[in-house]
Amino acid sequence: MNSRVFHIATNTFREAVRDRVLYNLIGFALLMSAAAVLVGQVSIQIERLVVINLGLTAVSLFGIVIAIFIGIGLVSKEIDKRTLYTVLSRPVRRWEFIAGKFFGLSGTLVVNTFFMAIGVFAALAYVSHHFVSSDFGVLIALYFIVLQFIIITALALFFSSFSTPIFSAIFAFWLFVIGSFAQDLRNFSAMTHGLVRWLVTGAAYLVPNFSALNVITQVAHGEPVPLNLIVLNTIYALVYSIAVLSAAVLIFERRNLK
Amino acid sequence: MPAIEILGLEKIYNAGFWRKRSKRALRPLTLAVEEGEIFGFLGPNGAGKTTTLKILMGLVFPTAGSARILGMELDDPRMKAQIGFLPEQPYFYDHLTARELLHYYGQLSGVDGKQLSPKVEAVLEQVKLSDSANVQLRKFSKGMLQRVGIAQAILHDPKVVFLDEPMSGLDPMGRREVRSLIEDLKARGKTIFFSTHILSDAEALCDRVGIIHHGELRGVGAVAELTAGVHGKVEIIWQGARVPDGIRTMGAECRAAGETMRVTVPEENQDAALEALRRERLRLISVVPVRSSLEDYFVAQLDAPVKSEAVSSQS
Amino acid sequence: MIASRRVTAIAGTLLVCSMVSAALLIQAVDDLRPAAPLQEMLYISSPKLLKRLCLGYDGLLADIYWTRAVQYFGGTHSRGGGTYKLLWPLLNITTQLDPHLIAAYEFAGTFLLAKPPEGAGDPAKAIALVQYGTQNNPNDWHLFYDLAFIYYDLKDYRNSAFAFLRGSQLPDAHPFLKIMAAQMAEHGGDLNTARMMWTATYETTHDKMIRANAAAHLRVIQVDEDLTGLEPLVEKYRARTGRFPESFTEMISAGIIRSIPLDPLRHPYRLEPGGRIVVSNPDELPFLDQGLPSGYVPRPPKLSPVD
Numbered sequence: 082m083n084s085r086v087f088h089i090a091t092n093t094f095r096e097a098v099r100d101r102v103l104y105n106l107i108g109f110a111l112l113m114s115a116a117a118v119l120v121g122q123v124s125i126q127i128e129r130l131v132v133i134n135l136g137l138t139a140v141s142l143f144g145i146v147i148a149i150f151i152g153i154g155l156v157s158k159e160i161d162k163r164t165l166y167t168v169l170s171r172p173v174r175r176w177e178f179i180a181g182k183f184f185g186l187s188g189t190l191v192v193n194t195f196f197m198a199i200g201v202f203a204a205l206a207y208v209s210h211h212f213v214s215s216d217f218g219v220l221i222a223l224y225f226i227v228l229q230f231i232i233i234t235a236l237a238l239f240f241s242s243f244s245t246p247i248f249s250a251i252f253a254f255w256l257f258v259i260g261s262f263a264q265d266l267r268n269f270s271a272m273t274h275g276l277v278r279w280l281v282t283g284a285a286y287l288v289p290n291f292s293a294l295n296v297i298t299q300v301a302h303g304e305p306v307p308l309n310l311i312v313l314n315t316i317y318a319l320v321y322s323i324a325v326l327s328a329a330v331l332i333f334e335r336r337n338l339k
Numbered sequence: 340m341p342a343i344e345i346l347g348l349e350k351i352y353n354a355g356f357w358r359k360r361s362k363r364a365l366r367p368l369t370l371a372v373e374e375g376e377i378f379g380f381l382g383p384n385g386a387g388k389t390t391t392l393k394i395l396m397g398l399v400f401p402t403a404g405s406a407r408i409l410g411m412e413l414d415d416p417r418m419k420a421q422i423g424f425l426p427e428q429p430y431f432y433d434h435l436t437a438r439e440l441l442h443y444y445g446q447l448s449g450v451d452g453k454q455l456s457p458k459v460e461a462v463l464e465q466v467k468l469s470d471s472a473n474v475q476l477r478k479f480s481k482g483m484l485q486r487v488g489i490a491q492a493i494l495h496d497p498k499v500v501f502l503d504e505p506m507s508g509l510d511p512m513g514r515r516e517v518r519s520l521i522e523d524l525k526a527r528g529k530t531i532f533f534s535t536h537i538l539s540d541a542e543a544l545c546d547r548v549g550i551i552h553h554g555e556l557r558g559v560g561a562v563a564e565l566t567a568g569v570h571g572k573v574e575i576i577w578q579g580a581r582v583p584d585g586i587r588t589m590g591a592e593c594r595a596a597g598e599t600m601r602v603t604v605p606e607e608n609q610d611a612a613l614e615a616l617r618r619e620r621l622r623l624i625s626v627v628p629v630r631s632s633l634e635d636y637f638v639a640q641l642d643a644p645v646k647s648e649a650v651s652s653q654s
Numbered sequence: 655m656i657a658s659r660r661v662t663a664i665a666g667t668l669l670v671c672s673m674v675s676a677a678l679l680i681q682a683v684d685d686l687r688p689a690a691p692l693q694e695m696l697y698i699s700s701p702k703l704l705k706r707l708c709l710g711y712d713g714l715l716a717d718i719y720w721t722r723a724v725q726y727f728g729g730t731h732s733r734g735g736g737t738y739k740l741l742w743p744l745l746n747i748t749t750q751l752d753p754h755l756i757a758a759y760e761f762a763g764t765f766l767l768a769k770p771p772e773g774a775g776d777p778a779k780a781i782a783l784v785q786y787g788t789q790n791n792p793n794d795w796h797l798f799y800d801l802a803f804i805y806y807d808l809k810d811y812r813n814s815a816f817a818f819l820r821g822s823q824l825p826d827a828h829p830f831l832k833i834m835a836a837q838m839a840e841h842g843g844d845l846n847t848a849r850m851m852w853t854a855t856y857e858t859t860h861d862k863m864i865r866a867n868a869a870a871h872l873r874v875i876q877v878d879e880d881l882t883g884l885e886p887l888v889e890k891y892r893a894r895t896g897r898f899p900e901s902f903t904e905m906i907s908a909g910i911i912r913s914i915p916l917d918p919l920r921h922p923y924r925l926e927p928g929g930r931i932v933v934s935n936p937d938e939l940p941f942l943d944q945g946l947p948s949g950y951v952p953r954p955p956k957l958s959p960v961d
Contacts, residue, residue, distance in 0.1 A: 127717065127720070127755070127757055130713075130717060130755075131714075131717045133713075134711075134713040134714040134716075134717050135714055135717070138711045138713070138714040141711070142711075257709075258709060261709040261710045262706060262709075265706070291710065292710055295710035295711070297710075297711065297713050297714070298712055298713030298716075298752055298754075301713050302754045
C-alpha cells in the first residue's frame, strides 16, 4: 500500500475515533452485561443460545449503523466542507483518496468489532462458565460480520462519492435489506418470466449476498461452518468490494468539485 | 519557461435539472506567469477567479483549453509536489490540531520523514501559530485558520504558491503579516499567483496583474503600465480659505486643511486652475500629480463592453 | 431576573403536571380497551413473513418468541389457566424461525397436549410440531421421547412404542428409551408404565414447569395406587361390621389398618358416607380423576414451579 493511501487511512481512523464513534462500545457493553445477567431469569435452558444470538446480532447491527453513518459522509462531507481542496492540490491521486477512506473506515470497524468480540465472549463465559470447542464458530461468525462491514463500507463510500448523505444512507440501507434476501430473490427469479425475470435476476446478482454471510443461528447451535464457505465468502467480499470501489473511483475521477 | 501557462482555458457549466441551461464561468483565457513573479488575479466576486484556480488545482475540469504549471500537466503528481494552494475561506479537519494537520499534509506531499517535524515547526513559527499548535482546529478563529492555510500551502517548500483571497477575514495586522510573508516568499524565488478583489493589496504587492470580469480577461500587465494609460489627476494646494471662481466652476470638491485649501482636478484642467489662482492672487503652495490608481483602471475595464461577445455568437 | 424565575416555575409545574396526567390517561385508556384480539397480540402472525422481515437475524427473533411463549403460558397459567389460544402460534413461529430450538418442541409436547385449563388441549398440533422437530433434528433423541409421550397420553400405545424405538436407535440415546419401547408395546395401559413415563420426564427435563407438571402427575398415580389399596380394606370393614366406616379411626380400632393413611402431600385421606375415600385438599392435587370429594368443582390449578 502506498504511503499516501496509508496516511489517508490513518487520518480517517483518527477522525472516527475523535468523533467519538468508539463510544458505541459503551452502549454495547451495557447491553451485553444486561443480557448476560438477565437471560437466566427470562429464558429457560437457552442462555448460551440467547447470548450468542443477541451478541452477534448486536455486533452486526451496531457495525452496520456505524458503517452507514460514517460511510455516507466520507466523501460528501469533505466536499461540503472543502477540506478536500487542500488534499487534492497535493500529489494525491483521486483513487488514492477513495482507497484511503475505505481502508480507514474498514479499519475502524475491525477495531470496533475486536472490542465487541471481547464483550461477547465475556458474556458467554459468564453464563456458561466454560468454553466449548464449538465457541470457535463464534469467531467465524464475527469474521463474516466483518466481511459484511467491508461491503457496506464500500457501498456507502460509493454513494458518498456522488450523492448527498441522506440519499446515500437510504440507498445503502436498502441494499443491506435486499441483500439479506438475496438468496430468496434468486429463488424467486426462477419463477418469473421474460423481462421481469431479467430484471429480478440482475438485481439478485447485483445486490450484495448478505444471506450467505449470516451464520449467527448456526453458530449459536454449535453447528460447524464449512471451510469452503469461509473461503468463498472471503473471495466474494473482496471481489464485490473491488467492483464497488472501482465504480466509486470512476465516478469520483470525473467529478467537478464546485 | 513560464511558471504558469494557461492556453485558451474555458469552462461552461450546464445547470438545471435537464442540464439545458449553460453558464459560461470562464471564456477562453490565455495567460502566462513568469517564475519569481507575484501575479495578482483581480476581479469582482463571481468573475471566474476561483474557477480558474480550481481548474489549475485539478478540482474542476475545463471544457476546453489547457494549462501547464512548471511545464508539467495539471494531473502530474510531480508538479503537485511543487505547488501550494490556499483555498478561499479555508476549512480544515477540525478534529486535528494545527501541528497534526501540518504533519498530515506534509506526509501527503511526500515530505521526507526526518525533515517533516523541523519544517512543521519552522512554518508554524513563520505564520506565528507556534503557541496554538496543539489546539484543535475547531477552536481556531477565522484569522487563525487563514494562517494555518498559508502554512500548509508553503510547508513543503513549493516553487509556485496559489492563494485565493489570502487577506480575507484578517484584521489590518494580519493583512500586513500576510503581505510581508508574500514578499518574503518572492525573495526566496517563489512564484506567487493570488486572486483578490482588494485592489490596494494588489497594487502594493504585484509585479503584474490580470483583471477578469464575467469570466473574461480584460487586461494584463504591470501595474504602472496599466495605470499610465488612464488620465491622471493633479492635487493643487494653496493658502487661504477662498475658492477661486475658475476652480469652482470645474465642479471639483475643495477641502480645507488647516490654513490651506486643496482640490483634485483632472490633469487637463491643471493650467486653467493655476490661472484661476493667479488671477485671484492666491498663493500657490504645491502642485502634485496624483497617480491614477489601479482602482480607476479597474473600474474603467469593468465598464468596457464585453469584447468576445461578438466572437462567441459566431461559434 | 424575576420574569425568568416565573417562567421557570410555570414551565416546571406544567412539566410535572402534564407528565402525571399523561401517565394517568394511559392507565384510563388501558382500562377502556378490551383484551387485544389474537392477531394484534401477535403483530405479525405469518412465520414466513417474519422470517423475511428479520433480515437474517432469525436466531435472535426465535429466542424472543420463545421467551414470549413461555411468559405467555406462565402468565395465563398463574391467572387461572384457559385455552392458551396464542400458545401454538407462538411456538410455531419460534420453531419456524429456528427449527433447532429443542426446548420449544418439548414445551409443545407437554403444554399443547394438556387439556384446559392446564394447557391448550390440541394434541394434533402438538404431534405436528414435534414431528416437524424430528425432521429438522433427526439426531436428537429427546424429540422422539416427546413424541412417544404424546402418543402415550392419547393412549395410542402402538405409535408410542414405535417412537420410543426410533429414538432408541439414535446415537447417545438414553437407555430407558429401549426399555420403554418394550414396556409400551406390552403393557401400555398399566399404571406402572405411567409411573415410569412421568418419572423419566421428571428426571430428564430442565424446564421447571414441565417438571412441576410431571410431579403433579406422579402424585395422581400415587393417589390411584393408594385408593386401589384402601378400597378393599373399607370393603373388609363393611363385611365385618355390616356398615361403612365413618372414619379411619374406626378402622384402626378394628385392627384393619395401623395408622391414618396420608396422601402424597402428607394430608390425611377422609372417608365420606358410603365408604368413599377422598382427599382432604383436592385443590392441591390437580389432574386427579379419582378420590375427589362429592360435589367438588375443580378450581383453576396452581402449579408451584419448585417441585
